[in-house]
Amino acid sequence: MSAPDLLDYSRRWPLRLVLASVGLFLYLPLLVLVAMSFNDSRQTTVWRGFTLDWYARLGGNLELLAALGNSLAIAALATLLSLLLGTLAAIALWRFRFPGLGLVSAAFALPIVVPEICMGVAMLIFFARILPWPAGLPWPLSLGPIVIAHVAFIFPFVAVIVRARLESFNRETEEAARDLGAGPWRALLDVVVPHLKPSLVAGALLAFTLSLDDFVITFFTAGPDTVTFPVKVYSMVRFGVTPEVNAVSTVLLVLTVALTALALRVQALAGEKLAP
Amino acid sequence: MTKRFGPVVAVDDVSLAIAEGEFFALLGPSGCGKTTLLRMLAGFETPTKGRILIDGEDYTRTPPNRRPVNMVFQSYAVFPHMTVSENIAYGLKMDGVRAAERRERVAEALALVQLEGLGDRRPDQLSGGQRQRVALARALVKRPRVVLLDEPLSALDAKLREELRFELSRLQDRVGITFVMVTHDQDEALALATRCAVMHKGSLVQVATPADLYEFPSSRLVADFIGSVNLFEGRVRVDESDHAIIDLPEAGITAWLDHGTGASETVQIWLAIRPEKMELHKRENGAAPPVMEGTPEGYNVMPGTIADIAYLGSESVYEVRLETGKMVRVIRPNLTRWDQEDFTWDEPVWLGWHAEAAAVLLQ
Numbered sequence: 108m109s110a111p112d113l114l115d116y117s118r119r120w121p122l123r124l125v126l127a128s129v130g131l132f133l134y135l136p137l138l139v140l141v142a143m144s145f146n147d148s149r150q151t152t153v154w155r156g157f158t159l160d161w162y163a164r165l166g167g168n169l170e171l172l173a174a175l176g177n178s179l180a181i182a183a184l185a186t187l188l189s190l191l192l193g194t195l196a197a198i199a200l201w202r203f204r205f206p207g208l209g210l211v212s213a214a215f216a217l218p219i220v221v222p223e224i225c226m227g228v229a230m231l232i233f234f235a236r237i238l239p240w241p242a243g244l245p246w247p248l249s250l251g252p253i254v255i256a257h258v259a260f261i262f263p264f265v266a267v268i269v270r271a272r273l274e275s276f277n278r279e280t281e282e283a284a285r286d287l288g289a290g291p292w293r294a295l296l297d298v299v300v301p302h303l304k305p306s307l308v309a310g311a312l313l314a315f316t317l318s319l320d321d322f323v324i325t326f327f328t329a330g331p332d333t334v335t336f337p338v339k340v341y342s343m344v345r346f347g348v349t350p351e352v353n354a355v356s357t358v359l360l361v362l363t364v365a366l367t368a369l370a371l372r373v374q375a376l377a378g379e380k381l382a383p
Numbered sequence: 384m385t386k387r388f389g390p391v392v393a394v395d396d397v398s399l400a401i402a403e404g405e406f407f408a409l410l411g412p413s414g415c416g417k418t419t420l421l422r423m424l425a426g427f428e429t430p431t432k433g434r435i436l437i438d439g440e441d442y443t444r445t446p447p448n449r450r451p452v453n454m455v456f457q458s459y460a461v462f463p464h465m466t467v468s469e470n471i472a473y474g475l476k477m478d479g480v481r482a483a484e485r486r487e488r489v490a491e492a493l494a495l496v497q498l499e500g501l502g503d504r505r506p507d508q509l510s511g512g513q514r515q516r517v518a519l520a521r522a523l524v525k526r527p528r529v530v531l532l533d534e535p536l537s538a539l540d541a542k543l544r545e546e547l548r549f550e551l552s553r554l555q556d557r558v559g560i561t562f563v564m565v566t567h568d569q570d571e572a573l574a575l576a577t578r579c580a581v582m583h584k585g586s587l588v589q590v591a592t593p594a595d596l597y598e599f600p601s602s603r604l605v606a607d608f609i610g611s612v613n614l615f616e617g618r619v620r621v622d623e624s625d626h627a628i629i630d631l632p633e634a635g636i637t638a639w640l641d642h643g644t645g646a647s648e649t650v651q652i653w654l655a656i657r658p659e660k661m662e663l664h665k666r667e668n669g670a671a672p673p674v675m676e677g678t679p680e681g682y683n684v685m686p687g688t689i690a691d692i693a694y695l696g697s698e699s700v701y702e703v704r705l706e707t708g709k710m711v712r713v714i715r716p717n718l719t720r721w722d723q724e725d726f727t728w729d730e731p732v733w734l735g736w737h738a739e740a741a742a743v744l745l746q
Binding site: 280284285286290293297298301 | 446452453457462522
């Protein structure tokens with residue numbers, strides 16, 4: 108028998124142990140949560156039998172549905188704006204050489220590393236002092252502060268993804284479009300954007316997910332009539348973890364996992380296409 | 384025209400007139416400014432100084448999409464998300480050509496570059512040579528005044544390159560459009576172009592037909608860049624209208640030229656002799672040196688020893704060491720199947736050249 112490879116995790120027991128404990132601590136709580144959302148009991152610790160009651164009851168919870176509506180609307184708006192801003196930022200950083208390029212580039216990436224709690228507090232002060240949002244606006248407008256806050260921390264993620272994709276762009280194709288009679292914007296639309304498509308899809312999915320399940324920043328910018336899904340879940344938990352909360356969380360979990368998986372898949376497909 | 388990038392002068396006061404229907408080549412090593420010059424013609428760079436006239440009209444500041452000029456890019460830059468037909472139709476669409484006429488002209492262009500039946504293919508289903516044809520068709524379909532080609536064959540392998548060379552020149556002949564090509568490959572330039580401009584450090588060094596460039600280079604730089612050459616420093620001793628005698632201290636002999644040089648006896652000149660114009664003769668102890676054609680006895684012949692041989696099939700390249708230590712290159716065609724056995728390593732030989740074979744270079 109050959110000497111076991113240090114990194115051959117399937118053979119060396121310490122590595123297998125690490126793997127197992129990661130799985131345990133990461134996924135077991137989630138599994139319990141999902142399982143208990145189907146539990147036919149008010150108690151969240153004892154298994155009584157299978158039921159879909161809790162999910163059915165969610166359908167009747169109007170406050171929760173309103174929160175979900177808010178969340179989806181915010182996510183859709185934030186995704187659209189982040190996509191636009193992020194793409195433009197990426198193209199600007201890629202195309203132009205100007206003094207302070209490194210600084211601007213770092214400034215764009217900052218929201219990725221700034222602690223969310225700081226972003227949240229900053230946004231709170233911003234909307235209290237600098238841009239007080241009028242109360243009592245009709246529905247989508249009332250979501251303004253949350254959308255703005257979401258865009259601020261999400262568009263850098265989109266920019267990073269798009270910027271990476273631009274690296275593989277053959278600039279001669281854009282010049283070819285110009286040479287063949289396209290104006291600068293037309294060439295951008297006809298040649299650059301099609302190349303960016305996979306990164307735009309991935310960026311959009313990521314943006315949607317980030318917006319949908321953000322709690323901290325939203326918590327600081329949400330008003331009493333603009334409660335989002337995660338914030339609503341939090342307020343439900345304060346009255347104790349009920350199977351209903353489990354069901355809600357499972358819905359959120361499935362939604363985000365599905366979107367993230369889709370985003371990864373799209374990016375992987377684009378990567379394959381890129382290597383002919 | 385002049386083009387500066389910051390302190391760097393990429394193109395330095397270049398003036399060129401290219402005739403209609405010409406196949407013009409800009410030839411030079413990388414970084415000599417030839418690509419910048421081409422990009423100024425296409426409209427991707429604006430000259431710092433100077434003008435671009437096409438048919439007498441000034442296009443110096445016209446953006447690329449409004450010039451009667453189309454380019455074949457080095458990477459071909461075929462749009463990967465469009466089919467071959469869509470690629471070729473793109474320029475017509477931008478010009479507002481109606482769909483029916485577009486279809487007709489695309490079909491015509493496909494036939495012109497022999498890609499019939501491949502119109503629905505995607506670029507990633509094409510070979511390198513086919514992609515190049517798509518790029519060509521895409522440029523030609525717009526019927527521009529000038530087609531610019533940036534190293535059109537450099538991305539292809541040697542065999543294909545040779546084939547496409549003939550095809551490209553036939554194609555240009557057929558469409559009659561002026562072609563301007565940039566290349567660092569002298570074979571490509573000589574084979575394709577009706578005229579070549581040799582560029583060096585942003586300046587034009589010589590503009591001539593391929594044959595003139597090779598046989599009558601204007602400077603050591605051109606002689607050395609186009610093909611290979613043996614250069615001897617020398618000084619004119621006798622300069623008459625029908626002949627000249629030149630001392631070549633590097634070779635330890637005196638050269639005879641069948642025409643005058645017009646060079647002053649005080650300046651240094653260079654004698655350039657192409658390797659294939661050098662003759663190789665056996666040298667036996669005590670035997671008299673051979674007499675070269677058109678040359679009195681004792682001129683244009685020098686003794687040496689074969690230092691190295693490269694057998695290339697159609698020809699053999701001999702490196703010969705003169706008694707002065709200078710190395711001279713001789714190319715000898717292998718006209719029969721046994722020619723390469725005539726000479727061997729370390730063999731004493733005579734090297735010689737005809738009275739008309741050498742070119743005198745003043746710079």
